[in-house]
Amino acid sequence: MRRGLGVNLALAGGLAFLAVVALLPFWWVISSSIKATNEIVSTTPTMIPHSFTLEHFAKLLTSSDYPRFLINSLAVSAASMAATVVLAVLSGYAFFRLRFAGRDFLYRAILLAYAFPAIVVLVPLYGMMSAARLIDNLFALVIVNVTFAVPFAIWMMRAFLAAVPLEIEEAARLDGASRLTILWRIIVPLIAPGIASVAIFAFISSWTEYLFASVLIQSDANKTIPVGLAGIIGQYQVDWGLMLAGATITTLPVVVLFFFIGRYFVAGLTAGAIK
Amino acid sequence: MVAPVILWLGATLVYPLVSSLALSVENVRIIGSAGRFVGLDNYLSILSASAFWLALARSVVWVVGNAVVQTVLAMAAALILEQTFPGVRVARTWIVVTWIVPTIVIVIVWRWLLSTSGGMINPLLIGLGVINEPVGFFSTATSAMTSLVLINSWRWFPFIAVMLLAGLQRIPADLYEAAAIDGASRFARFRRITLPLLEPALFVLTVIGTLLSFNVFDIVWLITGGGPADATTTLPILIYRTAFKGYRLSEAAAMSVVAMLLLMGLAMLAVRTLAPREEGG
Amino acid sequence: MVAISLRGLRKRFGAAEVIKGVDLEFAAGEFSVIVGPSGCGKSTLLRMIAGLEEVDEGAVLIGDREVTDADPKDRGVAMVFQNYALYPHMTVRQNLSFALEMARRSKAEIDAKVNAVGEALHIGELLDRKPSQLSGGQRQRVALGRAIVRDVGVFLFDEPLSNLDAALRVAMRAELVRLHRELRNTIVYVTHDQVEAMTLADRIVVLQAGKVMQVGAPLQLYHRPANLFVAGFIGSPRMNFIPVEVASVRPDGATVRSPELPPTLAPTRVDGLKAGDKATLGVRPEHLNLPTEGSTVIEGAVELVERLGRETGVRVRTSSGLALDAIIDGAARAVAGARLALGFRPETCHLFTAEGRALERRVAPEIADALSPHADQA
Numbered sequence: 001m002r003r004g005l006g007v008n009l010a011l012a013g014g015l016a017f018l019a020v021v022a023l024l025p026f027w028w029v030i031s032s033s034i035k036a037t038n039e040i041v042s043t044t045p046t047m048i049p050h051s052f053t054l055e056h057f058a059k060l061l062t063s064s065d066y067p068r069f070l071i072n073s074l075a076v077s078a079a080s081m082a083a084t085v086v087l088a089v090l091s092g093y094a095f096f097r098l099r100f101a102g103r104d105f106l107y108r109a110i111l112l113a114y115a116f117p118a119i120v121v122l123v124p125l126y127g128m129m130s131a132a133r134l135i136d137n138l139f140a141l142v143i144v145n146v147t148f149a150v151p152f153a154i155w156m157m158r159a160f161l162a163a164v165p166l167e168i169e170e171a172a173r174l175d176g177a178s179r180l181t182i183l184w185r186i187i188v189p190l191i192a193p194g195i196a197s198v199a200i201f202a203f204i205s206s207w208t209e210y211l212f213a214s215v216l217i218q219s220d221a222n223k224t225i226p227v228g229l230a231g232i233i234g235q236y237q238v239d240w241g242l243m244l245a246g247a248t249i250t251t252l253p254v255v256v257l258f259f260f261i262g263r264y265f266v267a268g269l270t271a272g273a274i275k
Numbered sequence: 276m277v278a279p280v281i282l283w284l285g286a287t288l289v290y291p292l293v294s295s296l297a298l299s300v301e302n303v304r305i306i307g308s309a310g311r312f313v314g315l316d317n318y319l320s321i322l323s324a325s326a327f328w329l330a331l332a333r334s335v336v337w338v339v340g341n342a343v344v345q346t347v348l349a350m351a352a353a354l355i356l357e358q359t360f361p362g363v364r365v366a367r368t369w370i371v372v373t374w375i376v377p378t379i380v381i382v383i384v385w386r387w388l389l390s391t392s393g394g395m396i397n398p399l400l401i402g403l404g405v406i407n408e409p410v411g412f413f414s415t416a417t418s419a420m421t422s423l424v425l426i427n428s429w430r431w432f433p434f435i436a437v438m439l440l441a442g443l444q445r446i447p448a449d450l451y452e453a454a455a456i457d458g459a460s461r462f463a464r465f466r467r468i469t470l471p472l473l474e475p476a477l478f479v480l481t482v483i484g485t486l487l488s489f490n491v492f493d494i495v496w497l498i499t500g501g502g503p504a505d506a507t508t509t510l511p512i513l514i515y516r517t518a519f520k521g522y523r524l525s526e527a528a529a530m531s532v533v534a535m536l537l538l539m540g541l542a543m544l545a546v547r548t549l550a551p552r553e554e555g556g
Numbered sequence: 557m558v559a560i561s562l563r564g565l566r567k568r569f570g571a572a573e574v575i576k577g578v579d580l581e582f583a584a585g586e587f588s589v590i591v592g593p594s595g596c597g598k599s600t601l602l603r604m605i606a607g608l609e610e611v612d613e614g615a616v617l618i619g620d621r622e623v624t625d626a627d628p629k630d631r632g633v634a635m636v637f638q639n640y641a642l643y644p645h646m647t648v649r650q651n652l653s654f655a656l657e658m659a660r661r662s663k664a665e666i667d668a669k670v671n672a673v674g675e676a677l678h679i680g681e682l683l684d685r686k687p688s689q690l691s692g693g694q695r696q697r698v699a700l701g702r703a704i705v706r707d708v709g710v711f712l713f714d715e716p717l718s719n720l721d722a723a724l725r726v727a728m729r730a731e732l733v734r735l736h737r738e739l740r741n742t743i744v745y746v747t748h749d750q751v752e753a754m755t756l757a758d759r760i761v762v763l764q765a766g767k768v769m770q771v772g773a774p775l776q777l778y779h780r781p782a783n784l785f786v787a788g789f790i791g792s793p794r795m796n797f798i799p800v801e802v803a804s805v806r807p808d809g810a811t812v813r814s815p816e817l818p819p820t821l822a823p824t825r826v827d828g829l830k831a832g833d834k835a836t837l838g839v840r841p842e843h844l845n846l847p848t849e850g851s852t853v854i855e856g857a858v859e860l861v862e863r864l865g866r867e868t869g870v871r872v873r874t875s876s877g878l879a880l881d882a883i884i885d886g887a888a889r890a891v892a893g894a895r896l897a898l899g900f901r902p903e904t905c906h907l908f909t910a911e912g913r914a915l916e917r918r919v920a921p922e923i924a925d926a927l928s929p930h931a932d933q934a
Contacts, residue, residue: 124294176658270441
């Protein structure tokens with residue numbers, strides 16, 4: 001149906017509003033991270049930087065612990081991503097393609113995991129990790145991240161698995177393939193976008209996680225970015241330049257990842273929403 | 276094949292939950308110290324403390340505020356993104372940028388933008404002549420809560436928007452065409468076709484969104500820390516402070532159990548609505 | 557060459573029983589077709605043979621071995637699916653070699669077999685393409701190739717031609733017959749199209765609501781349907797059914813009458829029949845033509861005329877409201893609205909009891925030839 005001029009204008013206006021609301025704050029932050037400090041704190045804000053300096057980044061990378069945090073976060077997020085993908089694919093396949101006793105019940109129970117405030121399990125988990133001597137160990141974070149990412153990841157897998165016709169699996173069974181072979185050689189290649197979506201989701205969830213990271217990790221050397229950067233903010237209360245530089249670098253991996261496989265992620269979200 | 280997941284979640288979720296329940300009926304103070312069984316003492320003391328009820332009330336305000344703002348923004352965004360225009364595909368992917376960015380970045384972004392010394396919003400408003408002096412966005416109870424709700428909604432609305440978009444796209448175009456032929460205006464088509472058909476998805480998303488926003492901790496903690504003067508101390512904040520700053524672990528456990536029961540009730544409702552549609556392969 | 561035996565098979569989905577006690581024997585090397593309307597359970601039955609559906613009661617034997625609980629891969633069967641079920645992410649060559657890889661055959665052996673099959677089915681040039689780059693007919697052939705490459709004694713087909721256009725379907729039918737002649741394996745083929753059944757089968761199994769209605773050679777089903785259902789299912793256009801009453805019973809047949817029919821002698825056996833019984837007279841449209849010497853006449857108003865050149869299809873409605881389909885000469889004159897008289901020779905009609913059971917027809921000269929076993933099968 002053709003849109004009238006009025007509607008087109010409203011559409012353009014709405015789109016501009018959305019773009020401004022979503023993107024302008026980031027533009028401000030990124031562009032300001034390369035401004036000189038006096039420009040950042042001046043009372044007349046500038047959309048385009050008047051000055052140019054990389055001193056904030058230099059300070060961040062050389063005289064703070066940020067590089068350490070960066071490495072820790074990368075390690076934890078990558079590991080969480082990998083573990084989540086494996087678990088989600090295996091159990092997704094089991095829940096949506098196999099039949100076994102208690103299947104529906106278990107599936108619903110897993111989804112129910114999101115009803116619990118993370119706070120509830122925070123203290124007991126701390127106790128458990130402490131007993132397992134995993135306090136201040138990044139591995140503990142991986143465990144927790146995976147726990148909170150997996151239920152949603154399984155839910156995301158559903159639509160992708162449903163798109164693979166059952167007949168193909170039956171043909172493979174007749175051809176003599178075992179369940180695991182079917183999963184690995186037939187299903188996985190066909191749900192690659194789904195796996196990409198789950199991977200991004202797991203990475204992002206890990207990358208941003210603050211609560212458990214703040215409680216389970218104690219030494220500065222092992223902190224992840226969210227906790228470490230928050231610490232720096234506390235330390236240098238008014239060093240905006242430093243913080244903006246930190247924010248910019250922290251955003252980078254996610255944006256890069258999203259640049260490459262972002263559309264699979266959105267597709268995965270929407271596919272999951274279609275029942 | 277399902278065993279690994281079950282074991283994992285069992286160990287990391289179920290066991291701690293049970294553990295929490297146990298904690299809540301003891302009188303443990305500092306983490307790791309032993310406690311005696313005290314029955315429902317903790318529950319009684321928290322339920323009679325105004326701090327708890329106030330925090331719960333603030334959580335309700337928080338949740339409702341988020342739901343309203345997010346739904347409106349998400350609906351608007353979804354409607355816009357459903358149209359065809361140059362660049363729509365890119366827009367549909369990148370609308371979620373505020374959601375994928377780590378919370379700490381969000382915190383930095385908005386603390387800076389809204390700061391009273393420098394920043395961007397205050398200078399902008401002063402420059403436009405809207406105000407004469409910088410506004411303290413986090414200095415009063417109302418403004419702090421409002422600002423936080425807006426920031427959190429800014430962060431989460433794309434997630435809801437993308438889901439709503441999927442729902443919108445499922446509505447067959449023929450329905451709109453038939454309605455147009457029958458003489459319905461755009462607004463009428465929205466009200467009589469879009470909204471009713473979207474209702475189930477909207478309901479589910481609202482419930483899920485509510486669950487998720489109730490649990491939000493880091494944004495509030497890192498921007499206002501629960502202040503000013505407890506104005507933004509929602510339940511998760513209170514629980515955290517009681518456990519880790521007040522060293523009253525068992526009390527915190529009791530509070531979290533109560534919160535959990537509330538949410539479980541809500542979640543059961545959600546699952547009951549979702550469940551009939553699950554066929555499971 | 558392997559025989560298949562189904563004994564007392566039952567299956568339920570939830571509360572509904574879809575296969576209600578089926579006993580069938582498929583002889584080694586035979587091309588059997590299971591035919592029936594949608595929902596009759598034919599696909600389910602096929603899948604039970606394949607091992608893709610569980611059997612609630614009864615036994616499946618393939619080549620004298622009981623396989624009721626065996627995995628599909630251990631049954632020695634290959635299956636061609638309705639939607640081909642080709643692996644979309646693999647090339648044709650990989651699709652064809654997959655089963656052999658699972659069986660851990662040597663690369664050399666696999667290559668040799670795949671090339672041979674590729675040649676035999678004329679898909680040699682397509683070996684490096686992916687299924688999405690193939691036409692429907694080509695995909696069908698790859699699906700077929702996948703089955704052939706496995707060298708098993710039993711092929712199962714689940715409505716493989718229903719997604720092809722008409723011309724392709726005819727071509728593939730010929731191909732399948734040729735294949736069977738060459739490979740001589742046991743084939744169980746499921747379809748809802750009775751034309752496919754008639755042209756392909758050595759034996760047809762008619763299934764309705766989970767029960768076997770009749771088993772026999774195609775022409776046997778055509779000339780001697782055992783009940784109303786088979787009579788109405790086999791043969792297109794459908795047989796005409798005229799409700800009649802038995803006027804009298806003689807050793808050589810029953811005389812029946814109805815409002816639109818003069819007393820007519822139906823030359824069938826008459827066990828259990830007596831005067832006054834309700835019955836159904838069946839006449840195929842191809843046996844209803846313009847009246848000739850000795851034919852029973854029935855007439856009505858012409859409702860529909862379909863001229864196909866070599867023949868003309870007419871629908872006539874009698875005064876009592878009964879609709880009759882007839883196929884008459886292409887050159888005959890028939891005008892919608894006018895009255896038309898049709899006739900049939902009594903020897904061509906069928907008689908069914910009130911319960912739907914067919915009364916056995918006395919052999920008439922024209923059907924004797926047709927019934928001699930494999931008279932037309934080289």
